[in-house]
Amino acid sequence: MLLWTTAFLASLVAAQAYPPDVVDQLAAASLTKVKEWLAKNPQGNCTLETAVRRKEWMDLTLAQRKEYTNAVLCLMSKPALTSSAAPGAKSRFDDYIVVHVQQTPRNHGSTFFLPWHRYYVWHYEQALRNECGYKGYQPYWNWDRYHKDPANSPLFDGSEGSMGGNGAKANYNGIMIPGAPRPYDRIPPADGGGCVTTGPFKNMTVNLGPIAPILQLTRNPRADGLGYNPRCLRRDINKNSAAVTSAKDVYDVITKNNDAHWFQTVMEGQFPQGKWGIHAGGHYTVGGDPGGDFYTSPGDPAFWLHHTMIDRVWWIWQIQNLEKRLKEVSHTRTMSNFPPSANGTLDDLSGLGVLAPDVEVRELMSTMGGLMGKFCYIYE
Template structure:
């Protein structure tokens, strides 16, 4: 036993944690048939849940994020509003959202995106850990008072101050407002400046000087921590997502949400649990540092789903190459290229499918 998903006593294992543990023998058997040079269960990096990190480990992660926000941007020629290395990642997400959501590339591209961000924290800001994830179920009943959002030492900050607002009024996803909506005034990101966007805001935010959202538009980080959105991220939803959807098309469709049916997915629910600006903006959401913990959990859920049938699911992609097939495009394949713009080279999708040996062996990680 590798100790994966070993939670602190006040967070007992949920059904998804247990499923992950029970699935590890499948991964071990697959690796015995398909050895990956230098990547074994024992050698793989272990990404941990936020509350399973010590306070010192959480603070080290936060310090690395703040460090990245203080480094000069590489993307300023394409995104004049990008002022830091952190903004580089926001800019790339804005640029590539129409290609990498509700399309073939959603899951593999975000796997690459999160890994590259983790790599930047480690190589540019001396971070010695790995990207933590946010187990939605642990905090779903009371997210604002969780170790993520209570504003205490070792948290990712707090809710925003209360400002009257209408909540999320995106077609298909009406949601009552929470008790925030204003600037975050507590925690490590209380002085953070959001520079890019908005593109598709869920709050009334000063418009960007460029129609593409890539101009300079400095403002405070705003959050509206929302228990109504969190209610669709409990373990039963995630467990059903993994166990009841055997084809990648349905797994991804249910995960991302079905606005035409007014059905939320855990992807949508996680983003709007944070909500505000920029977390509530489909394009600019990486501008809130919570994005990375949320999408690490998205990647974890995909990893658990893949382990149920590795021979098939490590090679299973679906959908077309454009968001909701607008404009119409051909179906994507494992041989299509996916990259991070100026930040990282294009690679074939097949290189992003496995956490154990993908990206030429650079991917070698599990979720603990």
């Protein structure tokens, strides 16, 4: 009874601190559409009642948040599977960075961006559960809750229930956005940039990269960034970046883009027009090293909460018209169509290198019955 009461009180506190925003309200109202679709398209044992419910970080109790960060630390303590290809990989956590580095040119600005990251986050969640005894599921980061002052939010305040604190103050020139016009070609620095010294990841070692750093760092001994280059975790928790991740920004991405091409394009950012997009905004809210490195960004544990939110936004967009949007992909098979390639299709294959086999993109489109029935989750 005491445990139930503690959890219930914690949920009440979270609800009072963070009342549902317009995106939360849209998601809740749209669950009837999921129920109607499932009635017409049953997915075996996957129902709304049996589906995993991924939750926002602060909707977890303190104990649940600590269980999650302990599981991440556990993954960092287990030996890597990719060390033969990547000598710098020292842990199972590093394995996921290696895969991201190897596949970045294929899985960004392309057909594979959303489905591949869905597979990627789900597989990481399974590793936490199956290899490190984590009982919960992958939480997400609702950017709007903290976007006005992310450095002092419970997500990044450095407390035991956070995802670690900001970095120490350091001098650097901010984040350059290639191809963007002035003044949108540079995100001004905030109050961090140095080593993280508080919270669960204060003693974390970053092993891989950098490849595309935003800070002055020792170069990796290998050109591909996969050599051993140990250093501290650095962050610059930046409200300038977070400013483009409000609930209104997210709601507009979902409701004003009626096809997959524009939904993904606006989400990823339109840099020549000076529009960073919610994807870049979330990444550069963390910034630093490796979080601000396009290739090695999964090396900051906050990456996983950010990309789970990206998946949530896609999920909410999909469930507005499931019959159409579960079958709709866009873009070509290469990043920003370089080099030029054909448009991607549901028949294309997408995988996680040595971590997980290739599957057809169609298997990654639905959170309810996708991946041959292994996907069965929704978002609360």
